[in-house]
Amino acid sequence: MGSRVLALIPLLPFAGFLVNATLGRRLPKAVSGGIACGLMVVSFFVAVMQVWTLAGMPPESRQISQTLFTWITAGDFSLDLALRLDALSAVMILVVTGIGSLIHIYSTSYMHEETDPDYARFFSYLNLFCFFMLMLVLGSNVLVMFVGWEGVGLCSYLLIGFYYLKQSASDAANKAFIVNRVGDFAFILGALLMVTTFGSLDFTTVALAAKEMPVEATFGTISLITLLMFIGATGKSAQIPLYTWLPDAMEGPTPVSALIHAATMVTAGVYMIGRNAVLFEHAPMTLGIVAVVGTATALFAGTIGLVQNDIKRVLAYSTVSQLGYMFLAMGVGAFGAGIFHLYTHAFFKALLFLGSGAVIHALHGEQDIRHMGGLKKHLPITYWTFMIGSLAIAGVPLLSGFFSKDEILFETFAGGHQLLWIVGALTSLLTATYMFRLVHLTFHGEERFGGAHGHDSHVVPAHATHAAPAHPTHSTHGTHLHDAPAPMAFALIVLALGSVLAGYIGVPPALGGHNALGTWLEPAFQATNCGAPVTTGPLAGLAVENCLPGEEPGGEHENAGLELGLMIVSSLIAFAGIGLAWFLWIKNREIPGRLAAQFPGVHQTLLNKYYVDEAYDATIVQPIKLVSQEGLWRGFDVKVVDGAVNGAGYLVSGVSIVLRLVQNGSVKTYAASTFLGAVAILAYYLWR
Amino acid sequence: MVSLGHYLVLSGLLFAIGAAGVFMRKNLITLLLSVEIMLNAVNLAFVAFGREFGTVDGQIITFFVMTVAAAEAAVGLALVIGLFRHRESLNPEAFTSLKW
Numbered sequence: 001m002g003s004r005v006l007a008l009i010p011l012l013p014f015a016g017f018l019v020n021a022t023l024g025r026r027l028p029k030a031v032s033g034g035i036a037c038g039l040m041v042v043s044f045f046v047a048v049m050q051v052w053t054l055a056g057m058p059p060e061s062r063q064i065s066q067t068l069f070t071w072i073t074a075g076d077f078s079l080d081l082a083l084r085l086d087a088l089s090a091v092m093i094l095v096v097t098g099i100g101s102l103i104h105i106y107s108t109s110y111m112h113e114e115t116d117p118d119y120a121r122f123f124s125y126l127n128l129f130c131f132f133m134l135m136l137v138l139g140s141n142v143l144v145m146f147v148g149w150e151g152v153g154l155c156s157y158l159l160i161g162f163y164y165l166k167q168s169a170s171d172a173a174n175k176a177f178i179v180n181r182v183g184d185f186a187f188i189l190g191a192l193l194m195v196t197t198f199g200s201l202d203f204t205t206v207a208l209a210a211k212e213m214p215v216e217a218t219f220g221t222i223s224l225i226t227l228l229m230f231i232g233a234t235g236k237s238a239q240i241p242l243y244t245w246l247p248d249a250m251e252g253p254t255p256v257s258a259l260i261h262a263a264t265m266v267t268a269g270v271y272m273i274g275r276n277a278v279l280f281e282h283a284p285m286t287l288g289i290v291a292v293v294g295t296a297t298a299l300f301a302g303t304i305g306l307v308q309n310d311i312k313r314v315l316a317y318s319t320v321s322q323l324g325y326m327f328l329a330m331g332v333g334a335f336g337a338g339i340f341h342l343y344t345h346a347f348f349k350a351l352l353f354l355g356s357g358a359v360i361h362a363l364h365g366e367q368d369i370r371h372m373g374g375l376k377k378h379l380p381i382t383y384w385t386f387m388i389g390s391l392a393i394a395g396v397p398l399l400s401g402f403f404s405k406d407e408i409l410f411e412t413f414a415g416g417h418q419l420l421w422i423v424g425a426l427t428s429l430l431t432a433t434y435m436f437r438l439v440h441l442t443f444h445g446e447e448r449f450g451g452a453h454g455h456d457s458h459v460v461p462a463h464a465t466h467a468a469p470a471h472p473t474h475s476t477h478g479t480h481l482h483d484a485p486a487p488m489a490f491a492l493i494v495l496a497l498g499s500v501l502a503g504y505i506g507v508p509p510a511l512g513g514h515n516a517l518g519t520w521l522e523p524a525f526q527a528t529n530c531g532a533p534v535t536t537g538p539l540a541g542l543a544v545e546n547c548l549p550g551e552e553p554g555g556e557h558e559n560a561g562l563e564l565g566l567m568i569v570s571s572l573i574a575f576a577g578i579g580l581a582w583f584l585w586i587k588n589r590e591i592p593g594r595l596a597a598q599f600p601g602v603h604q605t606l607l608n609k610y611y612v613d614e615a616y617d618a619t620i621v622q623p624i625k626l627v628s629q630e631g632l633w634r635g636f637d638v639k640v641v642d643g644a645v646n647g648a649g650y651l652v653s654g655v656s657i658v659l660r661l662v663q664n665g666s667v668k669t670y671a672a673s674t675f676l677g678a679v680a681i682l683a684y685y686l687w688r
Numbered sequence: 689m690v691s692l693g694h695y696l697v698l699s700g701l702l703f704a705i706g707a708a709g710v711f712m713r714k715n716l717i718t719l720l721l722s723v724e725i726m727l728n729a730v731n732l733a734f735v736a737f738g739r740e741f742g743t744v745d746g747q748i749i750t751f752f753v754m755t756v757a758a759a760e761a762a763v764g765l766a767l768v769i770g771l772f773r774h775r776e777s778l779n780p781e782a783f784t785s786l787k788w
Binding site: 663664665666667668671672675 | 780
């Protein structure tokens with residue numbers, strides 16, 4: 001089914017970007033922020049209406065598409081700039097526009113201390129990000145997705161480096177961009193291989209073509225395509241080995257961390273796998289790699305999160321860890337579960353980031369949890385919403401994270417990946433522990449932010465940007481702490497409600513639900529083509545007979561007992577983690593310190609993030625620098641390139657030293673040479 | 689009977705005298721005179737060929753050469769006057785500053 005308003009969803013934020021990027025400097029904050037938020041909210045409503053229309057269609061033909069124009073025509077290959085809304089992208093656009101709107105609203109207050117031009121710049125970037133993200137999820141072919149994919153990377157770069165005068169921020173922005181380039185390069189290779197293999201980049205066409213092919217038992221072309229695209233996903237979605245940029249990306253303003261580096265952009269890789277589910281299903285080897293990488297990342301990042309002291313970095317490692325969960329789900333073929341976790345994670349992680357933003361805002365830039373504590377009574381709204389988010393992410397029963405995480409763990413176990421399940425369960429223990437460590441150190445216990453904070457050596461200078469100058473009185477003990485202002489509180493409360501309720505659209509049959517989200521998503525992972533017949537590529541004409549309804553997702557009832565059992569186990573794990581955190585950071589405060597002293601090696605390794613940055617620096621950055629400096633610069637450029645250029649000059653001037661003797665200014669010499677020349681030519685013709 | 693060969697030998701002799709004058713004399717005016725001798729040696733050869741082959745081409749081209757020679761003499765003498773005002777000398781070796 002066609003649509004004329006689908007393009008409005010991305011174009012509205014783009015309009016906001018244009019206004020704020022061109023006129024923003026001259027607009028007061030209320031106008032530039034109002035435009036940005038207003039357009040996002042309108043975009044959200046358009047998205048809701050479109051999804052409503054979509055929901056009214058029969059499940060196997062749920063597609064709304066809009067072709068804007070034909071982009072590329074080359075021989076028999078053609079590519080449209082086309083948008084397509086289906087069950088999967090519907091979930092994504094609701095997350096992007098919905099949570100995006102909330103974060104825009106939150107930002108109007110959070111960024112209020114910036115100057116007018118900076119404020120407008122911030123919102124123009126934020127709007128541009130939403131535009132690209134929506135293009136990414138709505139694109140009907142790999143190239144449109146790639147435009148969005150690169151665009152969100154650009155916006156991520158711009159927003160991480162928002163305080164571009166700060167060295168650490170601009171370094172972090174560069175790191176994010178460069179690390180992402182590595183993944184993007186693999187993504188491009190995967191897309192090119194897809195064109196040469198299937199002759200098309202359209203997701204549906206490729207999926208239908210892949211469906212005709214056998215599942216690859218060995219490592220074949222589809223495995224290579226999917227593996228390359230997964231490498232792209234490891235860059236964008238911060239998985240091993242390309243995850244290192246995400247924790248550094250916390251240099252950006254906190255709403256950016258919430259929107260881009262927690263809720264939306266970093267989930268693009270998960271979405272991409274879901275979008276190409278048929279392709280990935282035909283490459284079991286790649287799926288295995290995806291599952292293992294995801295699980296390893298989940299555990300790895302979880303252990304690092306346990307000892308970090310920067311409130312945002314703990315959340316960043318938690319994000320990496322949760323993304324690992326999503327990839328685990330994708331890897332075991334539970335695409336619906338992965339997208340479900342993506343969706344619930346967007347709520348509670350955005351909530352946690354915004355909550356941490358409210359704490360940082362209240363403490364005027366303090367981000368070190370060792371200098372917090374006891375904030376519960378000063379920041380009640382922030383505390384309670386943060387608590388809900390923590391309970392949700394820890395997997396406490398009946399909150400959203402519980403449903404999605406359990407579905408992933410159940411699918412992993414049911415799929416016969418017991419080892420991955422054990423690691424996943426261990427990670428979930430870690431998740432509960434580090435989240436409640438964060439809660440306890442930030443909100444409970446004694447107040448440590450009075451004398452210790454200020455501009456002494458404890459405060460990382462990085463945070464000074466939106467800190468001190470506006471509030472000269474901030475070092476007076478605690479009394480000036482203000483809880484989240486209205487727009488921030490609004491966003492926090494809505495997200496907290498979402499974190500509680502979002503899981504109920506995916507209640508598993510074992511708990512008497514219908515897994516509505518799973519059923520809704522099911523057709524999107526099958527290659528059905530009822531909505532739009534294929535018109536281009538080698539499969540033109542292959543259409544309506546493929547209109548099979550998806551397999552009934554009901555065959556899990558016999559596993560209900562197993563699922564219930566696993567649920568109880570993981571609930572116990574969640575409570576154990578919370579209890580452990582309470583025991584270590586409330587009851588016996590000296591134990592963590594003693595453990596750290598007893599195992600200094602382990603503690604230092606974790607504190608230094610397994611020295612991965614150092615290892616990359618030693619194995620990749622420094623050799624590249626060395627080769628660039630000594631080889632390419634001092635060797636090739638100076639010796640070969642400069643040598644060739646200067647050599648040409650030296651050659652000319654050397655020959656000239658001889659040749660210019662001829663031009664001695666004497667008319668007679670010239671006459672003589674002319675004469676001799678004439679004689680010589682004459683002689684040649686006479687005697688040849 | 690004066691044959692073509694005689695004319696050409698005379699022409700060659702005149703040309704050689706002119707060329708020798710150009711190379712050996714050290715006075716710009718003499719140089720110009722020598723150039724005139726060379727031109728007239730060529731004129732002689734043209735006329736002789738024209739007579740031999742019974743055409744007027746040789747005489748026509750001679751007129752052209754004479755016209756050019758007249759113009760060249762006018763320009764050349766003007767330059768010589770200019771150069772003399774500059775250096776108080778007519779020796780061509782005095783005018784070698786136009787070089788690298």
